[in-house]
Each structure stands twice: as structure tokens, then as C-alpha cells.
Amino acid sequence: VEKHRWWKESVVYQIYPASFFDTNGDGWGDVPGITKKLDYLKDLGVDIIWVSPIYKSPQADMGYDIADYEDIDPLYGTLADVDHMIKEIKARGMKLMMDLVVNHTSDQHAWFVDSRSSTTSSKRDWYIWKKPKFDADGNRHPPNNWAMLLGEANSAWTWDEKTQEYYLSLFTPEQPDLNWENPAVRSAVHDVLRFWLERGASGFRMDVINLISKVQSYPDAEVVLKSHKYQPGDKFFANGPRLHEYLQEMRKEVLSKYDTITVGEMPFVRDEDEIMRVVGAESGELNMIFAFDLVDIDNVPGDFKLSLHPWNIRDMKKIINRLQRLMVEREGWNSIFCENHDQPRSVSRYCDDSDEWREMGAKLLCLMQTTLAGTLYVYQGEELGMRNVPESWGPEEYKDIESINFWKKSNEMYPSNTEKLSLARKILQRKARDNARTPVQWDSSPHAGFTIATATPWMRVNDDYHSVNAAAQLASSKSSNDLSVHAFWKRGMANRKKHKDVFVYGDFELVDVESEHVFSYRRWNGKESWVVALNFSGENVEWEGLGGLKVQKWVAGNYDESGLGEKPTSGIVELRPWEGLLGICG
Ligand code: TEU
């Protein structure tokens, strides 16, 4: 198998279009806004642009509810705007990756409108319809006890009054699940892929792609959350019996005919052999996946995602090591990411986002991500060290359906229970998807330059934009002793490419398994060997983890680099709070 592939070496930048850049003053970012910022992205070192959904959509889940796969939502522009954007992307030697959301459609999609019109509709079987269950008292119940994913206390089934059946809607009632058992559905999906590949897209990020095959008996899930009526059913709807068959068919029918990049978003997958069946070099189902281990690190095990669980750096090392091994030992491939539109900001989550430490933490995470094996994904604003929304914001500032449902349910379940409700607020503040969805902070003008001064952004701009914004970082000192977060990312990405044989393709090994503060590893190939040491704590650490390893020279770090020459190259190394170092071992 050919080891070197363009989609392994590329840096992918994710755009969440609503919050990227607004050109017409309606408060929503748009496609022309993406085109306007292409030079900014090219300059940063981006190769591939992944755009979250821009298709026609009622926006019940911010475009992850698609009403027409072959048209653009007027909020974002027109197909002509997309064609122009593609032309400009290609002119700069970059590529476009579309978001493929085909586990479900919008309830406004023509297929579903037809499907729900009658039990004899020719599209009835395109979705998952089931008869209700009745208990001894004659009360109607959903076919099983699965909980909905974006409104966790509710059922995953939605009742349809007209045809007197339930349909499966794993995310929200506005997102009915497609029935992949039906070959006509699969072939319609293949047509969607072809449509975008022919239009100039170079690949897809595939939304919850491991949910497309469900256990056909639709059994009840085990009761694990006693206080809840509905339970996590992922055992029966994730990584289902026909997943690999469907992915192989997609490869054979469509993908094999083009030179593409594919990444499958795969929640609920722990088993390494299962991952290898998808991303193994021989299997070739998908190029890579988004595994959830690192972003689930602070979830209460077995509980829903909006929960808080303490974690430590040893957990983080274990997770990263496990996923790196799939690449360096088993010829699989994977993605590197700490952020996306579903997760809080990484500097707030894994480091310290106070004014004192924000930049240091953001650079620490950059140093880590630019030196690990895998295809690197950067989320908009991550290159600026953007942080979570302020604690002072009330629940009314949260626009995400998941946050809204969570807050509503918390109030229903615990009315006027201040303790429970302040915990719910804290969970939202730390974990809500809204944290990543505030507009990108371009400069210090009103609304952070995201839209014109007189407009109202669809979501409130983070109050910190006077100090955290792109213009300030681009203007700041270019000396390597005082790099902005942006400049640090730009340099890190360039260094990764320059030494791709080691950082993209090289071997990986933990240098220090034990330390409770420091994550350190070695990357090497036949010619070069590098060491990375990352202090994931706000403390000064007398670090002994180098063991017998001898560093030839420390070459980069997130503190003033003029001091690198004085750092010890063996034995005990003192690491300051959130300090990260990159060294050559020869
Ligand atoms: O996310 C699916 C997913 O499993 C999550 O990351 C989800 O946000 C989380 O579990 C909620 O607790 C994808 C999209 O990225 C997300 O934005 C959509 O809402 C979802 O699918 C439905 O399309």
C-alpha cells in the first residue's frame, strides 16, 4: 500500500458558515464571506476547507437537517456563489470538502414530506416507521425506549398523528432517520455524492456515518439512567450489522471513481478492530474517522454528553497513544482534532482560558496537534485561541437546540432546585456546543468585524473580541520570541509539512507514561528523531520524564524562545505552567 497520500499531509480547516464572515449584513455568515477570506486561510497554511452544511435547510439543527441536498440555503447564498467559491479555492491550490449528512434528512425534505403523506406512499419505506406499542391500560408508547440524542430526556421516536405511526428521529423530531436497508435510499445518496464531486468538491466529512445501519429488531436498551424514562440506545443504532457493506458499496459505486478525501464522524466507537475495518489501508472504506475518545474525556461514563466528569492528563495520554498506535503499528489512518462545532473551545477545556494563560494554553495545544500523526483538522477561531462564552451569559444567549432542550428539561425536572439548576448552568457553560459557534473575531470593530456595524449577528459575539481577534494577532510582533497564537499555528503547520516524514508519517512513542502533569512523546523515522514535552498543568514541574533520553537541542517552545538555549537537555527539566517544548534528538 502506498504510504504517502495527499489527504494525510493536508491541513483541513473547518468553517462553520453561519459564524465565519457575513458579507450582506443579515447577521449570518455566508458563502461569499468564505470566498473573501480565502487568502487569510491560504496564508495560514490551509490545504482543504471543510464547510459545515450550507444546503437548503429549515435550520432546526443549524443545517444538519437538510431539505435539499442539491441546493444552497438562501441564508448562505446561491449555487452560483458556491461555484465561484470553488473556482477561487482551486485557484489557490486548495480543495473543498463538503459535509455529507445522510443518516437523516430534514422533515421538510421532499422525500419525507412524501413518506409521511400516507402509509402507502412510494417513499414510505425511505424512513423508519413503526407501529406504536400499547400497555395494559391502552396507553400509546414508542416502539422502544431509546432516548433522543439532542434532547436526551425525550424519546428517539416521533408520533405522526396523520398516519398513526412513529418514525425514528435519533437527533430531533425535525431530523427523521433514513432507512438505509432500502437500496433506493442508498442509490439516492450515491447521487448526492456524485452531484458534489462533479461540481468540484474533493471529498466529504460524513456526519454520524456509523449510525446508518440499525439492528433491525429495534430492541429496548438496557436501563442505565434510572432517573430517565428513555435510555442510550447506541448499542443498537451505532456500528450496526450492515455498516461495512454500505460503506464498501459507496466506495465501489462512487468514491473509487474519484480522488477524494473522506472522514467519517463516528461517535460511540471504542473497539479498535471495528475502527480498523473502516480506516485500515486494505479495507479502504473511509480514509479516516473522527473518534470521540478525547472529546468525551469529561463526560460521566455511560451518561449523556451534557455531564461533567473529572479527568487527568494520564487519561489523555492513554487515549492519544491508543489512537496513534493504529497508525504506526497497524496501517490505519486517523484525524487529529481538539475542536469542532459540537465541542467547547479547547483552550477552555484542556488548559486555562484566563487572560494570564489563554495564549500559552492555545499554543500548547497547537504544539501537540502539529506534532502528532494523522491528518490535522483546525476549527475556525482555534488558530486565534478563541475561548468559551463568558460565564456571565444567561441561558437565553444559547442558540443550539441541544442546549435549549437541556435547559428546558433541567427546569422541568428540577423546578426551583437552585443546586441542580446551577449545576446545569455550569454544564452548559463548560460543554455547550454554543461555545464554538460564536462569530469569528476578525478585528476590534463592532461585532468583531464579523458583520457590518448596524447588523445583528445571529449569535452574540464573545465579549473578549477587543483583545482576542485576528487583526491584532496578524499585526503583532513577528519575532519568534513573541509569536501570536495565530503566528504560532502558522509556523507549527509549516514545520509539520517541512518535516512531514517524521510528524505525519513517522513513528510515535510515549516518553513519559507516569507523569500526572506532563505529556511527552517521541516522533522519529530512519533519519530524524524529535521529542515533544507538554506541561498540561498550571504548576511549575521539575520534570524527570526524559529518563535516559538526550535532547540535542530544544528548537521551539511557547515561552520566549530566546531562553531555549538554557534549558537542560537531559535529566531534570523545569517546565513552567502550560509550557511546551519541541526538541531534536539527532
Ligand atoms: O454530531 C453527532 C454527534 O454525535 C455529536 O457530536 C453530537 O453533537 C453530540 O453527541 C450531542 O451531544 C453531528 C453533527 O456534527 C452535529 O452538529 C449534529 O447535530 C448531529 O450530527 C446531527 O446531524
Ligand code: CA
Ligand atoms: Ca449573510
